[in-house]
Amino acid sequence: MHRPKMISSLKSLLVAGGIALTGAMGALAATAEAATAPAPPEQEWHHGGVNSFTSMFKTFDRASLQRGFQVYKEVCSACHSMNLVAYRNLEALGFSEEEVKAIAAQYEVTDGPDDTGEMFTRPAIPSDHFKAPFPNAKAAAAANNGKAPPDLSLIVKAREHFEDYVYGVLTGYRDAPEGFNVPEGGYYNEYFPGHVIAMAPPLYDDGITYADGTPATIAQQAHDVTAFLAWAAEPHLEARRQMGVAVIMFLIILAGLLYAAKRRVWADVH
Numbered sequence: 192m193h194r195p196k197m198i199s200s201l202k203s204l205l206v207a208g209g210i211a212l213t214g215a216m217g218a219l220a221a222t223a224e225a226a227t228a229p230a231p232p233e234q235e236w237h238h239g240g241v242n243s244f245t246s247m248f249k250t251f252d253r254a255s256l257q258r259g260f261q262v263y264k265e266v267c268s269a270c271h272s273m274n275l276v277a278y279r280n281l282e283a284l285g286f287s288e289e290e291v292k293a294i295a296a297q298y299e300v301t302d303g304p305d306d307t308g309e310m311f312t313r314p315a316i317p318s319d320h321f322k323a324p325f326p327n328a329k330a331a332a333a334a335n336n337g338k339a340p341p342d343l344s345l346i347v348k349a350r351e352h353f354e355d356y357v358y359g360v361l362t363g364y365r366d367a368p369e370g371f372n373v374p375e376g377g378y379y380n381e382y383f384p385g386h387v388i389a390m391a392p393p394l395y396d397d398g399i400t401y402a403d404g405t406p407a408t409i410a411q412q413a414h415d416v417t418a419f420l421a422w423a424a425e426p427h428l429e430a431r432r433q434m435g436v437a438v439i440m441f442l443i444i445l446a447g448l449l450y451a452a453k454r455r456v457w458a459d460v461h
């Protein structure tokens with residue numbers, strides 16, 4: 192008797208939820224339009240994107256992450272720090288403990304003071320954080336036409352359009368349109384806000400040689416390094432999603448059990 196009523200109220204609840212969600216997404220889209228650069232084209236991400244609500248079962252492509260680390264190491268790390276990432280975190284990309292040790296040992300870091308009060312340098316170890324290219328932001332700005340290259344640890348999550356923005360900037364260098372004045376030391380970029388960026392185009396076709404033999408086009412390097420930066424910004428993405436799936440399954444089973452229990456309890460009441 193009461194079941195149709197329950198279903199219909201459930202339906203109206205769903206409809207109300209849908210309307211609220213559509214409204215929220217409309218508001219989000221409106222803020223996006225207010226930005227000073229066109230929205231970068233959407234890319235396909237193996238992990239579905241750090242801000243995706245519909246990628247419950249998607250995971251990082253480890254091979255792409257390793258290539259992306261190679262791009263960061265050989266290109267971006269000349270200017271950009273990644274202060275929140277330690278060498279040992281690279282094990283999550285599929286590198287062995289020995290490989291991580293060898294990667295860390297390629298860098299000299301300052302440590303100390305020693306027993307005589309002096310600072311000294313030593314090869315980095317896995318627990319050290321990535322070595323920064325400049326000692327401080329002023330030195331970084333002085334070496335880059337007055338604009339310090341931002342730390343890249345969280346850049347994917349810190350910008351609107353997430354991965355698509357970083358990929359867009361890396362592949363967005365164009366000739367400036369007729370009449371657009373690009374100041375000295377600046378470069379025209381389709382997707383950087385204001386279109387003038389102080390970063391020279393960092394990527395070139397075959398600018399690096401991938402360890403796994405993948406052809407190193409600009410697009411491939413931009414894709415891989417962006418995936419790597421997404422991992423750096425959201426290293427627990429996979430565990431977080433698995434937890435979400437487990438919680439939903441638990442709720443479905445719980446709902447089934449509760450319904451069965453309810454039927455049993457009320458079975459004799461007519």
Ligand code: HEC
Pocket residue numbers: 262263266267268269270271335338339340341346350357360361387388389390391393394416
């Ligand atoms: C020669 C130095 C240099 C290299 C190499 C370099 N960058 Fe940059 N990058 C800069 C500077 C300087 C800026 C700041 C530009 C500005 O504010 O106008 C910047 C800005 C950026 C931005 C925009 C950040 C924002 O605020 O929205 C991203 C993303 C970025 N770099 C990623 C990379 C990646 C990824 C690499 C490696 C493929 C790389 N960069 C290589 C110097 C460099």
